[in-house]
Amino acid sequence: MSEDAVRSLRKTLLDAGHSDSSETGTHAAMVMAEAEPIGGFVGMAISEPLLQAGILVSVIGYMAFLEPWTLVLSLGFLLPQALFVPPLQWAINRRAEKRIRTIRRVGGDIVETGVPEEERIERVFRLNMSIYRIKFSMNLGMNFMHYLAVAVALGVGGLFAVEGRIDVGTVVAVVSGLSKLNDPWGDLVNWGRELSVDSVKYRLFADALSGKGLATV
Numbered sequence: 001m002s003e004d005a006v007r008s009l010r011k012t013l014l015d016a017g018h019s020d021s022s023e024t025g026t027h028a029a030m031v032m033a034e035a036e037p038i039g040g041f042v043g044m045a046i047s048e049p050l051l052q053a054g055i056l057v058s059v060i061g062y063m064a065f066l067e068p069w070t071l072v073l074s075l076g077f078l079l080p081q082a083l084f085v086p087p088l089q090w091a092i093n094r095r096a097e098k099r100i101r102t103i104r105r106v107g108g109d110i111v112e113t114g115v116p117e118e119e120r121i122e123r124v125f126r127l128n129m130s131i132y133r134i135k136f137s138m139n140l141g142m143n144f145m146h147y148l149a150v151a152v153a154l155g156v157g158g159l160f161a162v163e164g165r166i167d168v169g170t171v172v173a174v175v176s177g178l179s180k181l182n183d184p185w186g187d188l189v190n191w192g193r194e195l196s197v198d199s200v201k202y203r204l205f206a207d208a209l210s211g212k213g214l215a216t217v
Contacts, residue, residue: 001042001043002039002040002041002042002044004039005038005039005040005042005043006036006038006039006040007039008039009034009035009038009039009205010035012209013027013030013031013035013209016209027208028107028110030104030205030208033103034100034201034204034205035205037194037198037201038198038201038202038205041194041195045195048187048191049188049191052184052185052187052188052191053184053188055180055183055184056181056184056185056188059177059181059184060074060181062177063173063178066170066173066174066177067166067170067174069156070153070174070177073152073153073156073174073178074149074178076149076152077145077146077148077149077178077181078181078185080145081141081142081145081185081189084138084141085138085141085189085192088134088137088138089138089193089196090196091134092131092134092135092193092196093196093197093200095127095130095131095134096127096131096197096200096201097200097204098123098127099124099127099128099131100201100204101204102120102123102124102127103124104208105117105120106121106124135193138189142185142189146178146181146182149178150175150178150179153171153174153175153178154171157170157174157175158171
């Protein structure tokens with residue numbers, strides 16, 4: 001599915017053609033740098049969230065059945081991330097859009113003069129570094145919430161075990177369940193990140209084909 005989507009996007013570009021050298025550079029950048037990630041996302045657009053959400057629901061359901069208080073712990077692990085992940089992703093999207101437009105202009109420079117403007121190269125670098133900083137800050141926050149939940153599970157579970165309300169095996173199972181929450185949740189966030197960024201790429205792709213984006217790239 002992914003490869004078929006990539007081929008379709010590239011054929012659409014070929015059918016659209018171009019009227020001047022600036023459009024030639026833009027279309028070259030779109031063929032090389034934009035069609036592949038957009039098409040690549042198509043193959044996992046439905047299967048990935050179904051798989052990871054299914055794992056997530058199954059693990060949370062098992063933990064809630066094992067010990068109802070772990071349901072609160074699971075929500076405490078997930079809900080704060082739902083607050084800080086979207087604004088950080090929005091910031092990444094803004095920079096990704098600027099990066100795409102700049103790379104298109106670099107392609108136009110190469111076609112027109114053979115040499116891209118150094119300032120545009122530097123701008124792409126700054127945008128890339130900014131995206132990395134935001135992305136890894138997001139990962140830091142997600143990892144912090146995960147290990148905070150593990151610490152709470154050990155603390156509260158240990159207290160309950162000392163008081164004889166639960167056994168040690170339950171505490172171990174809960175901590176193991178939290179570790180199994182982290183991977184599918186992280187994969188879902190990564191899928192959402194790709195969906196968000198590729199939506200921006202596809203919108204710019206469609207605008208360029210219709211002529212709306214060529215004047216502002």
